[in-house]
Amino acid sequence: MPAxxxxxxxxxxxxxxAGKGKQLEQTxxxxxxxxxxxxxxxxxxxGICGSDVHTMDSGWGPTDYPCVVGHEIVGTCTAVGKNVKDIKVGDRIGVGAQSGACLECENCKSGHENLCLKGMIGTYNGKWPSGEKTFGGYADKWRGHQRFVFKIPDNMSNEDAAxxxxxxxxxxxxxRRHNVTKxxxxxxxxxxxxxxxxxxxxKAMGADQVVAFSHSDRKRDDATKLGCTDYVVTSNKEEMAKFNGKLTHIVCTAYADNFNWPAYLSTLTHNGTFILVGLPEEPLAGIPAGLLAVRQITLCGSIIxxxxxxxxxxExxxxxxxxxxxxxxxxxxxxxxxxxxxDGKPRYRFVLEN
Ligand SMILES: [Zn+2]
Ligand SMILES: [Zn+2]
Structure with missing residues:
Protein backbone atom coordinates (compact mmCIF):
# COMPACT_ATOMS: atom_id res chain seq x y z
CA MET A 1 0.00 0.00 0.00
CA PRO A 2 1.45 3.38 -0.92
CA ALA A 3 1.70 5.64 2.09
CA ALA A 18 25.56 24.61 14.22
CA GLY A 19 28.79 26.34 13.24
CA LYS A 20 32.46 25.91 12.43
CA GLY A 21 34.33 24.08 15.18
CA LYS A 22 31.16 23.03 17.00
CA GLN A 23 30.35 19.48 18.09
CA LEU A 24 27.42 17.87 16.32
CA GLU A 25 24.21 17.83 18.32
CA GLN A 26 21.10 15.76 17.83
CA THR A 27 18.49 18.17 16.51
CA GLY A 47 29.74 6.77 5.56
CA ILE A 48 31.98 9.65 6.62
CA CYS A 49 33.53 11.54 3.71
CA GLY A 50 36.20 14.24 3.73
CA SER A 51 33.61 16.54 2.17
CA ASP A 52 31.50 16.24 5.32
CA VAL A 53 34.28 17.57 7.50
CA HIS A 54 35.20 20.23 4.93
CA THR A 55 31.58 21.43 4.86
CA MET A 56 31.26 21.47 8.66
CA ASP A 57 34.36 23.70 8.64
CA SER A 58 33.03 26.02 5.87
CA GLY A 59 36.02 24.91 3.79
CA TRP A 60 34.39 25.58 0.41
CA GLY A 61 32.88 28.92 1.43
CA PRO A 62 30.30 29.70 4.10
CA THR A 63 28.13 26.72 5.07
CA ASP A 64 24.41 27.26 5.63
CA TYR A 65 24.17 26.16 9.30
CA PRO A 66 22.58 24.21 10.84
CA CYS A 67 23.88 21.56 8.50
CA VAL A 68 23.43 17.79 8.66
CA VAL A 69 26.17 16.26 6.53
CA GLY A 70 26.63 12.70 5.22
CA HIS A 71 26.29 11.63 1.59
CA GLU A 72 26.94 7.90 1.65
CA ILE A 73 23.46 7.06 2.90
CA VAL A 74 21.89 3.62 2.98
CA GLY A 75 18.74 2.26 4.59
CA THR A 76 15.26 0.93 3.99
CA CYS A 77 12.58 2.60 1.92
CA THR A 78 9.54 3.52 4.05
CA ALA A 79 7.41 5.45 1.55
CA VAL A 80 7.33 6.37 -2.14
CA GLY A 81 5.52 9.08 -4.07
CA LYS A 82 3.03 8.15 -6.76
CA ASN A 83 5.49 8.63 -9.65
CA VAL A 84 8.00 6.20 -8.16
CA LYS A 85 7.96 2.89 -10.02
CA ASP A 86 11.32 1.18 -9.52
CA ILE A 87 11.61 1.44 -5.74
CA LYS A 88 9.21 -0.11 -3.27
CA VAL A 89 8.61 0.17 0.45
CA GLY A 90 10.96 -2.30 2.13
CA ASP A 91 13.69 -2.11 -0.51
CA ARG A 92 17.26 -1.56 0.64
CA ILE A 93 18.34 1.69 -1.01
CA GLY A 94 21.11 4.25 -1.07
CA VAL A 95 21.86 7.81 -2.13
CA GLY A 96 25.11 9.65 -2.69
CA ALA A 97 26.38 13.21 -2.96
CA GLN A 98 23.76 14.36 -5.45
CA SER A 99 20.06 14.46 -4.60
CA GLY A 100 18.65 16.56 -7.41
CA ALA A 101 19.10 18.30 -10.73
CA CYS A 102 16.84 20.19 -13.13
CA LEU A 103 16.29 16.97 -15.17
CA GLU A 104 15.39 19.12 -18.19
CA CYS A 105 18.67 20.49 -19.52
CA GLU A 106 20.73 18.92 -22.28
CA ASN A 107 23.10 17.27 -19.80
CA CYS A 108 20.37 15.90 -17.55
CA LYS A 109 18.50 14.51 -20.55
CA SER A 110 21.59 12.80 -21.95
CA GLY A 111 22.44 10.94 -18.74
CA HIS A 112 24.90 13.44 -17.27
CA GLU A 113 22.79 14.65 -14.36
CA ASN A 114 25.94 15.21 -12.30
CA LEU A 115 26.84 17.92 -14.84
CA CYS A 116 23.39 19.59 -14.77
CA LEU A 117 23.69 22.98 -16.45
CA LYS A 118 21.60 24.55 -13.69
CA GLY A 119 23.87 23.03 -11.05
CA MET A 120 23.44 19.80 -9.16
CA ILE A 121 21.61 19.77 -5.86
CA GLY A 122 23.93 18.53 -3.15
CA THR A 123 22.63 16.02 -0.64
CA TYR A 124 23.47 18.48 2.14
CA ASN A 125 24.13 22.19 2.39
CA GLY A 126 21.95 22.61 -0.72
CA LYS A 127 18.44 23.72 -1.55
CA TRP A 128 15.56 21.88 -3.18
CA PRO A 129 13.76 23.80 -5.98
CA SER A 130 11.16 24.71 -3.31
CA GLY A 131 13.85 26.55 -1.33
CA GLU A 132 13.82 23.95 1.45
CA LYS A 133 17.25 22.90 2.71
CA THR A 134 18.78 19.54 1.87
CA PHE A 135 20.02 17.43 4.77
CA GLY A 136 22.36 14.44 4.70
CA GLY A 137 22.59 11.07 6.36
CA TYR A 138 23.94 11.65 9.88
CA ALA A 139 20.30 11.20 10.75
CA ASP A 140 17.46 8.74 11.31
CA LYS A 141 15.58 9.60 8.11
CA TRP A 142 16.21 10.92 4.63
CA ARG A 143 13.85 12.08 1.89
CA GLY A 144 14.63 12.90 -1.74
CA HIS A 145 14.06 12.44 -5.46
CA GLN A 146 13.83 8.92 -6.91
CA ARG A 147 16.28 9.66 -9.76
CA PHE A 148 19.18 9.68 -7.30
CA VAL A 149 18.10 6.69 -5.19
CA PHE A 150 19.41 3.20 -6.00
CA LYS A 151 18.63 -0.32 -4.94
CA ILE A 152 21.41 -2.16 -3.14
CA PRO A 153 22.48 -5.45 -4.77
CA ASP A 154 21.34 -8.52 -2.84
CA ASN A 155 24.84 -9.73 -2.06
CA MET A 156 26.01 -6.40 -0.63
CA SER A 157 25.40 -5.46 3.02
CA ASN A 158 24.10 -2.01 3.93
CA GLU A 159 27.27 -1.14 5.82
CA ASP A 160 29.46 -2.00 2.83
CA ALA A 161 27.08 -0.40 0.34
CA ALA A 162 27.19 3.04 1.99
CA ARG A 176 35.65 3.73 -16.66
CA ARG A 177 35.31 6.92 -18.70
CA HIS A 178 39.04 6.90 -19.45
CA ASN A 179 39.03 3.22 -20.23
CA VAL A 180 41.08 1.50 -17.57
CA THR A 181 41.03 -2.05 -18.89
CA LYS A 182 43.00 -5.21 -19.52
CA LYS A 203 42.45 -4.70 -10.57
CA ALA A 204 38.80 -5.60 -11.23
CA MET A 205 38.89 -3.73 -14.55
CA GLY A 206 41.78 -5.94 -15.60
CA ALA A 207 44.85 -3.72 -15.20
CA ASP A 208 48.16 -5.59 -15.51
CA GLN A 209 49.92 -3.44 -13.00
CA VAL A 210 48.62 -1.34 -10.10
CA VAL A 211 51.16 0.91 -8.45
CA ALA A 212 50.53 2.64 -5.11
CA PHE A 213 52.24 5.98 -4.58
CA SER A 214 52.36 6.90 -0.92
CA HIS A 215 54.40 9.31 1.17
CA SER A 216 55.40 6.66 3.69
CA ASP A 217 55.88 2.94 3.98
CA ARG A 218 52.99 2.47 6.43
CA LYS A 219 50.37 1.19 3.99
CA ARG A 220 52.57 -1.19 2.02
CA ASP A 221 50.95 -4.39 3.37
CA ASP A 222 47.44 -3.02 2.98
CA ALA A 223 48.17 -1.94 -0.60
CA THR A 224 49.34 -5.45 -1.44
CA LYS A 225 46.20 -6.99 0.10
CA LEU A 226 44.05 -4.54 -1.87
CA GLY A 227 45.68 -5.67 -5.09
CA CYS A 228 48.69 -3.44 -5.79
CA THR A 229 51.53 -5.06 -7.68
CA ASP A 230 54.01 -2.34 -6.70
CA TYR A 231 54.42 0.20 -3.93
CA VAL A 232 56.45 3.37 -4.24
CA VAL A 233 57.41 5.70 -1.41
CA THR A 234 57.30 8.98 -3.28
CA SER A 235 60.26 10.61 -1.53
CA ASN A 236 62.49 7.84 -2.94
CA LYS A 237 63.70 9.31 -6.23
CA GLU A 238 65.23 6.05 -7.46
CA GLU A 239 61.99 4.12 -6.96
CA MET A 240 60.06 6.87 -8.72
CA ALA A 241 62.54 6.85 -11.62
CA LYS A 242 61.95 3.13 -12.19
CA PHE A 243 58.45 3.98 -13.40
CA ASN A 244 59.51 6.67 -15.85
CA GLY A 245 57.23 6.41 -18.90
CA LYS A 246 55.58 3.19 -17.69
CA LEU A 247 51.98 3.97 -16.67
CA THR A 248 48.88 4.37 -18.84
CA HIS A 249 46.84 6.07 -16.10
CA ILE A 250 47.32 7.86 -12.82
CA VAL A 251 44.43 8.34 -10.43
CA CYS A 252 45.29 11.09 -7.98
CA THR A 253 43.28 10.90 -4.77
CA ALA A 254 45.73 12.90 -2.65
CA TYR A 255 46.47 16.23 -4.25
CA ALA A 256 48.18 18.73 -1.98
CA ASP A 257 49.78 22.15 -2.35
CA ASN A 258 53.31 21.87 -3.72
CA PHE A 259 52.25 18.74 -5.62
CA ASN A 260 55.21 17.37 -7.52
CA TRP A 261 53.74 17.43 -11.02
CA PRO A 262 56.97 16.70 -12.91
CA ALA A 263 57.68 13.59 -10.81
CA TYR A 264 54.22 12.09 -11.27
CA LEU A 265 53.64 13.07 -14.90
CA SER A 266 57.02 11.52 -15.73
CA THR A 267 55.65 8.11 -14.79
CA LEU A 268 53.05 8.30 -17.61
CA THR A 269 53.67 6.77 -20.99
CA HIS A 270 52.74 8.62 -24.20
CA ASN A 271 49.01 9.35 -24.50
CA GLY A 272 48.67 8.58 -20.79
CA THR A 273 45.88 9.99 -18.66
CA PHE A 274 46.15 11.80 -15.35
CA ILE A 275 42.81 11.72 -13.51
CA LEU A 276 42.44 14.20 -10.68
CA VAL A 277 39.69 13.29 -8.23
CA GLY A 278 38.97 15.57 -5.34
CA LEU A 279 38.54 19.29 -5.38
CA PRO A 280 41.55 21.41 -4.35
CA GLU A 281 40.66 24.91 -3.14
CA GLU A 282 43.52 26.56 -5.03
CA PRO A 283 44.22 26.58 -8.78
CA LEU A 284 46.61 23.86 -9.96
CA ALA A 285 50.15 25.19 -10.12
CA GLY A 286 53.49 23.99 -11.44
CA ILE A 287 52.29 21.76 -14.28
CA PRO A 288 55.13 21.28 -16.79
CA ALA A 289 53.46 22.06 -20.14
CA GLY A 290 56.45 20.66 -22.07
CA LEU A 291 55.98 17.23 -20.54
CA LEU A 292 52.23 17.30 -21.27
CA ALA A 293 53.12 18.10 -24.89
CA VAL A 294 55.89 15.63 -25.60
CA ARG A 295 53.96 12.74 -24.06
CA GLN A 296 50.53 13.93 -25.24
CA ILE A 297 49.23 13.56 -21.71
CA THR A 298 45.53 14.08 -20.97
CA LEU A 299 44.87 15.81 -17.67
CA CYS A 300 41.27 15.57 -16.48
CA GLY A 301 38.92 16.17 -13.62
CA SER A 302 35.74 14.41 -12.58
CA ILE A 303 32.82 15.04 -10.26
CA ILE A 304 31.10 12.08 -8.57
CA GLU A 315 26.45 -4.19 -10.47
CA ASP A 343 43.25 12.38 13.19
CA GLY A 344 43.68 10.32 10.02
CA LYS A 345 42.61 7.00 11.56
CA PRO A 346 40.27 5.51 8.92
CA ARG A 347 41.51 2.23 7.39
CA TYR A 348 39.88 3.10 5.04
CA ARG A 349 36.37 4.38 5.62
CA PHE A 350 34.26 5.07 8.70
CA VAL A 351 30.59 4.12 8.62
CA LEU A 352 28.01 5.36 11.12
CA GLU A 353 25.33 2.89 12.13
CA ASN A 354 21.87 3.54 13.53
ZN1 LIG B 1 31.94 12.46 -0.49
ZN1 LIG C 1 19.92 19.77 -15.69
Whole structure:
Protein backbone atom coordinates (compact mmCIF):
# COMPACT_ATOMS: atom_id res chain seq x y z
CA MET A 1 0.00 0.00 0.00
CA PRO A 2 1.45 3.38 -0.92
CA ALA A 3 1.70 5.64 2.09
CA UNK A 4 -0.72 8.50 2.31
CA UNK A 5 0.70 11.93 2.97
CA UNK A 6 -1.07 12.10 6.34
CA UNK A 7 0.96 9.20 7.68
CA UNK A 8 4.33 10.59 6.61
CA UNK A 9 6.76 12.16 9.04
CA UNK A 10 7.37 15.89 8.78
CA UNK A 11 10.61 15.99 10.75
CA UNK A 12 13.71 13.92 11.39
CA UNK A 13 16.45 13.68 14.00
CA UNK A 14 19.81 14.71 12.60
CA UNK A 15 23.26 15.22 14.06
CA UNK A 16 23.50 18.87 13.11
CA UNK A 17 26.51 21.14 12.95
CA ALA A 18 25.56 24.61 14.22
CA GLY A 19 28.79 26.34 13.24
CA LYS A 20 32.46 25.91 12.43
CA GLY A 21 34.33 24.08 15.18
CA LYS A 22 31.16 23.03 17.00
CA GLN A 23 30.35 19.48 18.09
CA LEU A 24 27.42 17.87 16.32
CA GLU A 25 24.21 17.83 18.32
CA GLN A 26 21.10 15.76 17.83
CA THR A 27 18.49 18.17 16.51
CA UNK A 28 14.97 17.92 15.16
CA UNK A 29 14.75 19.43 11.67
CA UNK A 30 12.10 19.54 8.94
CA UNK A 31 12.02 17.04 6.11
CA UNK A 32 11.29 18.54 2.69
CA UNK A 33 7.64 18.54 1.66
CA UNK A 34 6.86 15.07 0.28
CA UNK A 35 6.54 15.11 -3.52
CA UNK A 36 5.28 12.61 -6.08
CA UNK A 37 8.87 11.68 -7.02
CA UNK A 38 10.11 11.40 -3.47
CA UNK A 39 11.43 8.39 -1.62
CA UNK A 40 11.60 8.16 2.18
CA UNK A 41 14.33 6.17 3.85
CA UNK A 42 15.00 5.00 7.38
CA UNK A 43 18.76 5.42 7.48
CA UNK A 44 20.70 2.38 8.67
CA UNK A 45 24.22 3.52 7.74
CA UNK A 46 26.08 6.58 6.54
CA GLY A 47 29.74 6.77 5.56
CA ILE A 48 31.98 9.65 6.62
CA CYS A 49 33.53 11.54 3.71
CA GLY A 50 36.20 14.24 3.73
CA SER A 51 33.61 16.54 2.17
CA ASP A 52 31.50 16.24 5.32
CA VAL A 53 34.28 17.57 7.50
CA HIS A 54 35.20 20.23 4.93
CA THR A 55 31.58 21.43 4.86
CA MET A 56 31.26 21.47 8.66
CA ASP A 57 34.36 23.70 8.64
CA SER A 58 33.03 26.02 5.87
CA GLY A 59 36.02 24.91 3.79
CA TRP A 60 34.39 25.58 0.41
CA GLY A 61 32.88 28.92 1.43
CA PRO A 62 30.30 29.70 4.10
CA THR A 63 28.13 26.72 5.07
CA ASP A 64 24.41 27.26 5.63
CA TYR A 65 24.17 26.16 9.30
CA PRO A 66 22.58 24.21 10.84
CA CYS A 67 23.88 21.56 8.50
CA VAL A 68 23.43 17.79 8.66
CA VAL A 69 26.17 16.26 6.53
CA GLY A 70 26.63 12.70 5.22
CA HIS A 71 26.29 11.63 1.59
CA GLU A 72 26.94 7.90 1.65
CA ILE A 73 23.46 7.06 2.90
CA VAL A 74 21.89 3.62 2.98
CA GLY A 75 18.74 2.26 4.59
CA THR A 76 15.26 0.93 3.99
CA CYS A 77 12.58 2.60 1.92
CA THR A 78 9.54 3.52 4.05
CA ALA A 79 7.41 5.45 1.55
CA VAL A 80 7.33 6.37 -2.14
CA GLY A 81 5.52 9.08 -4.07
CA LYS A 82 3.03 8.15 -6.76
CA ASN A 83 5.49 8.63 -9.65
CA VAL A 84 8.00 6.20 -8.16
CA LYS A 85 7.96 2.89 -10.02
CA ASP A 86 11.32 1.18 -9.52
CA ILE A 87 11.61 1.44 -5.74
CA LYS A 88 9.21 -0.11 -3.27
CA VAL A 89 8.61 0.17 0.45
CA GLY A 90 10.96 -2.30 2.13
CA ASP A 91 13.69 -2.11 -0.51
CA ARG A 92 17.26 -1.56 0.64
CA ILE A 93 18.34 1.69 -1.01
CA GLY A 94 21.11 4.25 -1.07
CA VAL A 95 21.86 7.81 -2.13
CA GLY A 96 25.11 9.65 -2.69
CA ALA A 97 26.38 13.21 -2.96
CA GLN A 98 23.76 14.36 -5.45
CA SER A 99 20.06 14.46 -4.60
CA GLY A 100 18.65 16.56 -7.41
CA ALA A 101 19.10 18.30 -10.73
CA CYS A 102 16.84 20.19 -13.13
CA LEU A 103 16.29 16.97 -15.17
CA GLU A 104 15.39 19.12 -18.19
CA CYS A 105 18.67 20.49 -19.52
CA GLU A 106 20.73 18.92 -22.28
CA ASN A 107 23.10 17.27 -19.80
CA CYS A 108 20.37 15.90 -17.55
CA LYS A 109 18.50 14.51 -20.55
CA SER A 110 21.59 12.80 -21.95
CA GLY A 111 22.44 10.94 -18.74
CA HIS A 112 24.90 13.44 -17.27
CA GLU A 113 22.79 14.65 -14.36
CA ASN A 114 25.94 15.21 -12.30
CA LEU A 115 26.84 17.92 -14.84
CA CYS A 116 23.39 19.59 -14.77
CA LEU A 117 23.69 22.98 -16.45
CA LYS A 118 21.60 24.55 -13.69
CA GLY A 119 23.87 23.03 -11.05
CA MET A 120 23.44 19.80 -9.16
CA ILE A 121 21.61 19.77 -5.86
CA GLY A 122 23.93 18.53 -3.15
CA THR A 123 22.63 16.02 -0.64
CA TYR A 124 23.47 18.48 2.14
CA ASN A 125 24.13 22.19 2.39
CA GLY A 126 21.95 22.61 -0.72
CA LYS A 127 18.44 23.72 -1.55
CA TRP A 128 15.56 21.88 -3.18
CA PRO A 129 13.76 23.80 -5.98
CA SER A 130 11.16 24.71 -3.31
CA GLY A 131 13.85 26.55 -1.33
CA GLU A 132 13.82 23.95 1.45
CA LYS A 133 17.25 22.90 2.71
CA THR A 134 18.78 19.54 1.87
CA PHE A 135 20.02 17.43 4.77
CA GLY A 136 22.36 14.44 4.70
CA GLY A 137 22.59 11.07 6.36
CA TYR A 138 23.94 11.65 9.88
CA ALA A 139 20.30 11.20 10.75
CA ASP A 140 17.46 8.74 11.31
CA LYS A 141 15.58 9.60 8.11
CA TRP A 142 16.21 10.92 4.63
CA ARG A 143 13.85 12.08 1.89
CA GLY A 144 14.63 12.90 -1.74
CA HIS A 145 14.06 12.44 -5.46
CA GLN A 146 13.83 8.92 -6.91
CA ARG A 147 16.28 9.66 -9.76
CA PHE A 148 19.18 9.68 -7.30
CA VAL A 149 18.10 6.69 -5.19
CA PHE A 150 19.41 3.20 -6.00
CA LYS A 151 18.63 -0.32 -4.94
CA ILE A 152 21.41 -2.16 -3.14
CA PRO A 153 22.48 -5.45 -4.77
CA ASP A 154 21.34 -8.52 -2.84
CA ASN A 155 24.84 -9.73 -2.06
CA MET A 156 26.01 -6.40 -0.63
CA SER A 157 25.40 -5.46 3.02
CA ASN A 158 24.10 -2.01 3.93
CA GLU A 159 27.27 -1.14 5.82
CA ASP A 160 29.46 -2.00 2.83
CA ALA A 161 27.08 -0.40 0.34
CA ALA A 162 27.19 3.04 1.99
CA UNK A 163 30.73 3.90 0.98
CA UNK A 164 30.09 3.13 -2.68
CA UNK A 165 27.89 6.19 -3.03
CA UNK A 166 30.72 8.71 -2.83
CA UNK A 167 34.19 7.25 -2.27
CA UNK A 168 33.81 4.38 -4.71
CA UNK A 169 31.87 6.27 -7.36
CA UNK A 170 34.32 9.16 -7.42
CA UNK A 171 37.08 6.83 -8.61
CA UNK A 172 34.97 4.32 -10.56
CA UNK A 173 33.33 6.81 -12.94
CA UNK A 174 36.48 8.47 -14.31
CA UNK A 175 38.41 5.17 -14.46
CA ARG A 176 35.65 3.73 -16.66
CA ARG A 177 35.31 6.92 -18.70
CA HIS A 178 39.04 6.90 -19.45
CA ASN A 179 39.03 3.22 -20.23
CA VAL A 180 41.08 1.50 -17.57
CA THR A 181 41.03 -2.05 -18.89
CA LYS A 182 43.00 -5.21 -19.52
CA UNK A 183 46.60 -4.25 -20.15
CA UNK A 184 46.40 -0.90 -18.35
CA UNK A 185 49.15 0.05 -15.94
CA UNK A 186 47.61 2.26 -13.29
CA UNK A 187 49.23 4.40 -10.61
CA UNK A 188 47.15 5.39 -7.59
CA UNK A 189 48.32 8.40 -5.60
CA UNK A 190 47.16 8.15 -1.99
CA UNK A 191 45.85 4.98 -0.33
CA UNK A 192 42.88 6.28 1.64
CA UNK A 193 39.09 6.23 1.34
CA UNK A 194 39.12 6.91 -2.39
CA UNK A 195 42.47 5.28 -3.12
CA UNK A 196 41.63 1.92 -1.55
CA UNK A 197 38.69 1.70 -3.94
CA UNK A 198 40.74 2.93 -6.92
CA UNK A 199 43.25 0.10 -6.39
CA UNK A 200 40.47 -2.48 -6.33
CA UNK A 201 38.73 -0.98 -9.37
CA UNK A 202 41.96 -1.03 -11.37
CA LYS A 203 42.45 -4.70 -10.57
CA ALA A 204 38.80 -5.60 -11.23
CA MET A 205 38.89 -3.73 -14.55
CA GLY A 206 41.78 -5.94 -15.60
CA ALA A 207 44.85 -3.72 -15.20
CA ASP A 208 48.16 -5.59 -15.51
CA GLN A 209 49.92 -3.44 -13.00
CA VAL A 210 48.62 -1.34 -10.10
CA VAL A 211 51.16 0.91 -8.45
CA ALA A 212 50.53 2.64 -5.11
CA PHE A 213 52.24 5.98 -4.58
CA SER A 214 52.36 6.90 -0.92
CA HIS A 215 54.40 9.31 1.17
CA SER A 216 55.40 6.66 3.69
CA ASP A 217 55.88 2.94 3.98
CA ARG A 218 52.99 2.47 6.43
CA LYS A 219 50.37 1.19 3.99
CA ARG A 220 52.57 -1.19 2.02
CA ASP A 221 50.95 -4.39 3.37
CA ASP A 222 47.44 -3.02 2.98
CA ALA A 223 48.17 -1.94 -0.60
CA THR A 224 49.34 -5.45 -1.44
CA LYS A 225 46.20 -6.99 0.10
CA LEU A 226 44.05 -4.54 -1.87
CA GLY A 227 45.68 -5.67 -5.09
CA CYS A 228 48.69 -3.44 -5.79
CA THR A 229 51.53 -5.06 -7.68
CA ASP A 230 54.01 -2.34 -6.70
CA TYR A 231 54.42 0.20 -3.93
CA VAL A 232 56.45 3.37 -4.24
CA VAL A 233 57.41 5.70 -1.41
CA THR A 234 57.30 8.98 -3.28
CA SER A 235 60.26 10.61 -1.53
CA ASN A 236 62.49 7.84 -2.94
CA LYS A 237 63.70 9.31 -6.23
CA GLU A 238 65.23 6.05 -7.46
CA GLU A 239 61.99 4.12 -6.96
CA MET A 240 60.06 6.87 -8.72
CA ALA A 241 62.54 6.85 -11.62
CA LYS A 242 61.95 3.13 -12.19
CA PHE A 243 58.45 3.98 -13.40
CA ASN A 244 59.51 6.67 -15.85
CA GLY A 245 57.23 6.41 -18.90
CA LYS A 246 55.58 3.19 -17.69
CA LEU A 247 51.98 3.97 -16.67
CA THR A 248 48.88 4.37 -18.84
CA HIS A 249 46.84 6.07 -16.10
CA ILE A 250 47.32 7.86 -12.82
CA VAL A 251 44.43 8.34 -10.43
CA CYS A 252 45.29 11.09 -7.98
CA THR A 253 43.28 10.90 -4.77
CA ALA A 254 45.73 12.90 -2.65
CA TYR A 255 46.47 16.23 -4.25
CA ALA A 256 48.18 18.73 -1.98
CA ASP A 257 49.78 22.15 -2.35
CA ASN A 258 53.31 21.87 -3.72
CA PHE A 259 52.25 18.74 -5.62
CA ASN A 260 55.21 17.37 -7.52
CA TRP A 261 53.74 17.43 -11.02
CA PRO A 262 56.97 16.70 -12.91
CA ALA A 263 57.68 13.59 -10.81
CA TYR A 264 54.22 12.09 -11.27
CA LEU A 265 53.64 13.07 -14.90
CA SER A 266 57.02 11.52 -15.73
CA THR A 267 55.65 8.11 -14.79
CA LEU A 268 53.05 8.30 -17.61
CA THR A 269 53.67 6.77 -20.99
CA HIS A 270 52.74 8.62 -24.20
CA ASN A 271 49.01 9.35 -24.50
CA GLY A 272 48.67 8.58 -20.79
CA THR A 273 45.88 9.99 -18.66
CA PHE A 274 46.15 11.80 -15.35
CA ILE A 275 42.81 11.72 -13.51
CA LEU A 276 42.44 14.20 -10.68
CA VAL A 277 39.69 13.29 -8.23
CA GLY A 278 38.97 15.57 -5.34
CA LEU A 279 38.54 19.29 -5.38
CA PRO A 280 41.55 21.41 -4.35
CA GLU A 281 40.66 24.91 -3.14
CA GLU A 282 43.52 26.56 -5.03
CA PRO A 283 44.22 26.58 -8.78
CA LEU A 284 46.61 23.86 -9.96
CA ALA A 285 50.15 25.19 -10.12
CA GLY A 286 53.49 23.99 -11.44
CA ILE A 287 52.29 21.76 -14.28
CA PRO A 288 55.13 21.28 -16.79
CA ALA A 289 53.46 22.06 -20.14
CA GLY A 290 56.45 20.66 -22.07
CA LEU A 291 55.98 17.23 -20.54
CA LEU A 292 52.23 17.30 -21.27
CA ALA A 293 53.12 18.10 -24.89
CA VAL A 294 55.89 15.63 -25.60
CA ARG A 295 53.96 12.74 -24.06
CA GLN A 296 50.53 13.93 -25.24
CA ILE A 297 49.23 13.56 -21.71
CA THR A 298 45.53 14.08 -20.97
CA LEU A 299 44.87 15.81 -17.67
CA CYS A 300 41.27 15.57 -16.48
CA GLY A 301 38.92 16.17 -13.62
CA SER A 302 35.74 14.41 -12.58
CA ILE A 303 32.82 15.04 -10.26
CA ILE A 304 31.10 12.08 -8.57
CA UNK A 305 29.20 10.21 -11.31
CA UNK A 306 25.84 10.14 -13.07
CA UNK A 307 22.95 7.86 -12.03
CA UNK A 308 23.66 5.39 -14.86
CA UNK A 309 27.26 5.14 -13.65
CA UNK A 310 26.10 4.51 -10.07
CA UNK A 311 23.91 1.65 -11.25
CA UNK A 312 26.69 0.18 -13.39
CA UNK A 313 29.19 0.49 -10.52
CA UNK A 314 26.93 -1.31 -8.03
CA GLU A 315 26.45 -4.19 -10.47
CA UNK A 316 30.16 -4.33 -11.28
CA UNK A 317 31.08 -4.38 -7.57
CA UNK A 318 28.51 -7.06 -6.81
CA UNK A 319 29.96 -9.19 -9.62
CA UNK A 320 33.67 -8.65 -8.95
CA UNK A 321 33.60 -8.53 -5.14
CA UNK A 322 35.07 -5.06 -4.77
CA UNK A 323 34.45 -4.21 -1.14
CA UNK A 324 35.37 -1.38 1.20
CA UNK A 325 37.48 -1.78 4.30
CA UNK A 326 35.42 -0.13 6.99
CA UNK A 327 35.20 0.54 10.70
CA UNK A 328 31.78 1.14 12.20
CA UNK A 329 30.73 3.68 14.84
CA UNK A 330 27.29 3.91 16.43
CA UNK A 331 25.52 7.02 15.07
CA UNK A 332 25.46 8.55 18.55
CA UNK A 333 29.27 8.36 18.67
CA UNK A 334 29.49 10.58 15.60
CA UNK A 335 31.59 13.24 17.35
CA UNK A 336 34.18 10.62 18.30
CA UNK A 337 34.15 9.31 14.75
CA UNK A 338 34.71 12.80 13.33
CA UNK A 339 37.62 13.36 15.70
CA UNK A 340 39.19 10.05 14.71
CA UNK A 341 38.63 10.95 11.05
CA UNK A 342 40.40 14.29 11.55
CA ASP A 343 43.25 12.38 13.19
CA GLY A 344 43.68 10.32 10.02
CA LYS A 345 42.61 7.00 11.56
CA PRO A 346 40.27 5.51 8.92
CA ARG A 347 41.51 2.23 7.39
CA TYR A 348 39.88 3.10 5.04
CA ARG A 349 36.37 4.38 5.62
CA PHE A 350 34.26 5.07 8.70
CA VAL A 351 30.59 4.12 8.62
CA LEU A 352 28.01 5.36 11.12
CA GLU A 353 25.33 2.89 12.13
CA ASN A 354 21.87 3.54 13.53
ZN1 LIG B 1 31.94 12.46 -0.49
ZN1 LIG C 1 19.92 19.77 -15.69
Missing amino acids: TNQSLPTHFQGWAC ELPLKTFGDDDVDMDVSHC TFFCAALTSYAPM GSKVGIIGIGGLGHFAVQWA GAPNEVQEML FAAKTGVKPWIQKYPMNKVNQAIQDFR
